[in-house]
Amino acid sequence: MGEKMAVKIVIPTALRQHTNNEDELQLSARDVKGALQELVVAFPGLRRYLYSDNGRLRNFINIYLNEEDIRYMKGEETPLSDGDTLMIVPSVAGGSAHADPHNVSLSSSEFARYSRHLIMPEVGMEGQKAIKASSVLIIGAGGLGTPSATYLAAAGVGRIGIVDFDTIEKSNLHRQILYSEQDVGKSKAEVAKERLLQVNPNISIELHKVRLDSSNALDLLKNYDIIMDGTDNFPTRYLVNDACVLLGKPNVYASIFRFEGQASVFFAKEGPCYRCLYPEPPPPGLVPSCAEGGVLGVLPGIMGSIQAAEAIDLILGKGTPLIGRLLLFNALDMKFKELKLRKNPDCPICGPNPTVKELIDYEVFCGVNETLEPGFEISSRALKQVIDAKGGVVLLDVREPFENQICRIDGSRLIPLGQLPQRVNELDTADDIVVYCHSGVRSAQAVRLLKGLGFRKVRNLKGGIRAWTIEVDPTLQTY
């Protein structure tokens, strides 16, 4: 038996109503277990928060000894030294344990604002305070992020973070309902913050105008209770999933394409994660993005609203969230369908033997930065010079016919990417061919395909017709 050591226990704000608002306690103990026992003797009201009925430390309570989680030391048996600091860190995700409604109060103006929530037994005063005490990080202030942010702000979520570094384009306006005509060219995050505070000035909005990547994701996500994935690309989806699994946070997910939507809650502590469903991303170019395939404007409104409802359910700890279920919605047939999702025992990140233990390079994982060798690419300006100087270039448009109807580079030939393998005999390997699409992704695939078939003088137009419109011919219609 060692000597008792003089240590300090720091009480988190969420638990201070049980310690007469004391924020720390000096005591002496031999090990962590002894210190916690001293603590609950001093503040008996804390006991039921820290311990379950069978006397075990609750699993949503983490104890840190000088910045180190005791689970990775000797647990409650970890010995103490003089001057040590113990910190109680309650988990802040899902269910009633995370957001302590006792710490917040509602003003009379908030009473009026939330009255239709307050009179529902499923929300009530406690629920509304839990909503106010909660925080949600919205990744992507686009089609999904704008409706979900609007509803969460209106509902009174106390702290909303927005990750987006994009500017508003005219083609966003048919679905991204926080933005209007005069906002084109402005920062999405800035405009979203302004509008959301107009909806509800009682909340705080935190902006993160960065590209989410492996270097910043954990630091950003760890400060929020719930993460909402409103992104539109695979590298970010896997990044958000993996970061949520590593941090133990729920990932409220939705995705949209044309008139079909998907939604789920990936929460590895209680069910499957995104990788259980999709262990590997599709090869780049196989699944077109909304920019290539289009999306019905109202669809993200519905799916983003579902995400907002799921976040509120998680905050309230009420109902049955979409954990372990994949909700499918078809806006043309107006049908909902539901699939059961199972936790994959071989999941590389949330399975019992994970191979992914830290964030990786998601661009490489998804193969999206596989660039063509320099000789197989050409910029819009360089192409224009070639056409003006000597011509003789065969321009091949691999987009869909309806895209070709919106705009095209003069003199180009249309063979949609899907038909290229069957119609390749319409092309001559001796020709100098430049392939283009909307943004340069599908055309890069076409170039790889043609290279594989023996075409040597084939190049990809970098940035597609979008770049051509900006750099060479602004008179073309954009989409």
Ligand SMILES: [Zn+2]
């Ligand atoms: Zn998993």
